[in-house]
Amino acid sequence: MSSTARTSVEDIQRALARGGVQEIAFRAEVHPGGRATLGLVWPTPVVEPAVGYPDLGVLILADGVLPEPWLRLPDPVFQAAPAPSANLELLERTLRERLPGAIGATEEEIAAAEARLGVTLSDEIKVLYRVTRVYSGDDFDFEEAERAGEAVGCELSGLEHLRSVDGAVRHPGWSLGAERAVSSGPDSAVQALAGSPGWIGFGSNGGDEFAVDLTPGPAGHFGQVILVDHEQSLGAELVADSLTDFVLGRMREESRDRRGDNLPAVARVGTECLGTIQAAAHPALEVLTIGAWDGAPFSLAPVMGLPRLRTLTAVPGTLSDPLEVAALTGLEFLELGAQEWRVLLDAGAVPRTLKAAAIKVRDQEHLPVVALANEILALWDRPQIVQTLLAGDLGPAT
Structure with missing residues (x-):
C-alpha cells in the first residue's frame, strides 16, 4: 500500500472513530492515476454482520427472530x-x-x-x-x-x-445458526x-x-x-x-x-457432496445447502412438501428455476444469488415465512447488492440500509 493510500485509510479510521462507528462494510478502488472511489455500507440493526464472505451479512426480517432449534422446547x-x-x-x-x-x-x-x-x-x-x-x-x-x-x-x-x-x-447468529440442526x-x-x-x-x-x-x-x-x-x-x-x-x-x-449436522437433517449438494437433490430428500430434512457445481442446474421439485425444511442456501447459478423456491412453504432462512433474488422479487414470489435472508455474491459491486437488499427489507417494512459513495482523486502514486 502506498503512503498516500495508507494516509487515506487512516483518515477514514479516525473519522469513523469520531462518529462512534466500530465496524463498517466498504469497498475501495484506487486506480494508478489516482482516481478513487469508496463505497460505505453503514451498520444497522437489520443486518447481522457476516462471518466472512459476503460482506453484506444477513438481513433480519423481524426483531428478535431465531432459527427453530433455538426455540425448540423439550x-x-x-x-x-x-x-x-x-x-x-x-x-x-x-x-x-x-x-x-x-x-x-x-x-x-x-x-x-x-x-x-x-x-x-x-x-x-x-x-x-x-x-x-x-x-x-x-x-x-x-x-x-x-x-x-x-x-x-x-x-x-x-x-x-x-x-x-x-x-x-x-x-450464534443467523450466519452460523441457520445451517445447524439437532x-x-x-x-x-x-x-x-x-x-x-x-x-x-x-x-x-x-x-x-x-x-x-x-x-x-x-x-x-x-x-x-x-x-x-x-x-x-x-x-x-x-x-x-x-x-x-x-x-x-x-x-x-x-x-x-x-447435533444432527448431517444426513438426514442437513444435506449438502454439489461437487464432492451429494450429486442430486433427490439424494437429499427426506422427511427429516431441515437444511439444504447447494454448493459449487459444474453440471446442469438443479430442480427443487424433490424437496417440495418436506415438512421440516427451513433453510435453503444455493450458490448463484445452481437453481434451474428460482421460482420453485416459492413452493417451499416452511422456509425461515434463504440465501440466493442476486439474479435469483431478482427473479423472486419481480414475480412477487419471495416466501413470506422468512425470518432472515442473505444475498450470496461473487465478485460483484456491493452497492447494487445493497439496493437489492433494501427491496427485500421493504417487503417486511424494515428500515433501509444506508450507503454512501465517495469519489475523488488522490493524485498519482509516488
Whole structure:
C-alpha cells in the first residue's frame, strides 16, 4: 500500500472513530492515476454482520427472530425417574461431613426458588441447598463459598442464582445458526436442545455450566447432571446420572454427537457432496445447502412438501428455476444469488415465512447488492440500509 493510500485509510479510521462507528462494510478502488472511489455500507440493526464472505451479512426480517432449534422446547418426560444411584441420605451425609457448620436454605427459600423458576426441583438439589444455600448477599463469605464448591465439585451458585438455561442466549447468529440442526433418538440421555426450562444451572467449572436436568431424554434420568459447553451453541453433555454421583465423583461420558449436522437433517449438494437433490430428500430434512457445481442446474421439485425444511442456501447459478423456491412453504432462512433474488422479487414470489435472508455474491459491486437488499427489507417494512459513495482523486502514486 502506498503512503498516500495508507494516509487515506487512516483518515477514514479516525473519522469513523469520531462518529462512534466500530465496524463498517466498504469497498475501495484506487486506480494508478489516482482516481478513487469508496463505497460505505453503514451498520444497522437489520443486518447481522457476516462471518466472512459476503460482506453484506444477513438481513433480519423481524426483531428478535431465531432459527427453530433455538426455540425448540423439550418433549414431555412423564415417565422420567431419578437414577438408581440417587441416594438422598448418602448425599446429605456426604455434604454435611464435608461442610460442617454450613448454613442451609429454609423450606420457604427453596419454595420461593421453585416459584421463581416455574419448576419443581429434584429432591437431590433440594438436599444440596438444605445443607448450604451459598448465600451471596451482604453477608457473603468467600471462604465458605469456596469450601462449598470443593465439597460439590464445581463453582457452586447460590440458591437465589439458580436459573434455567436460555437457548436464545446461546444463539450464534443467523450466519452460523441457520445451517445447524439437532436431533434426539430413543437412546438419547439428554434431549438435543439449545436450552430448556428444566436445565437448572447450579454451578460451573469456570467457563462451562453444570445443570440438573429435569427434562431428560428417553434414556436419561430425572435430575441427572449435564454440562452446557460455552463454546457450543446447541446440546449438552451428560456428566453424571445423579447429583449423588456428581458429588461422589462418579462421572459419565456420553460421546455421541447429537447435533444432527448431517444426513438426514442437513444435506449438502454439489461437487464432492451429494450429486442430486433427490439424494437429499427426506422427511427429516431441515437444511439444504447447494454448493459449487459444474453440471446442469438443479430442480427443487424433490424437496417440495418436506415438512421440516427451513433453510435453503444455493450458490448463484445452481437453481434451474428460482421460482420453485416459492413452493417451499416452511422456509425461515434463504440465501440466493442476486439474479435469483431478482427473479423472486419481480414475480412477487419471495416466501413470506422468512425470518432472515442473505444475498450470496461473487465478485460483484456491493452497492447494487445493497439496493437489492433494501427491496427485500421493504417487503417486511424494515428500515433501509444506508450507503454512501465517495469519489475523488488522490493524485498519482509516488
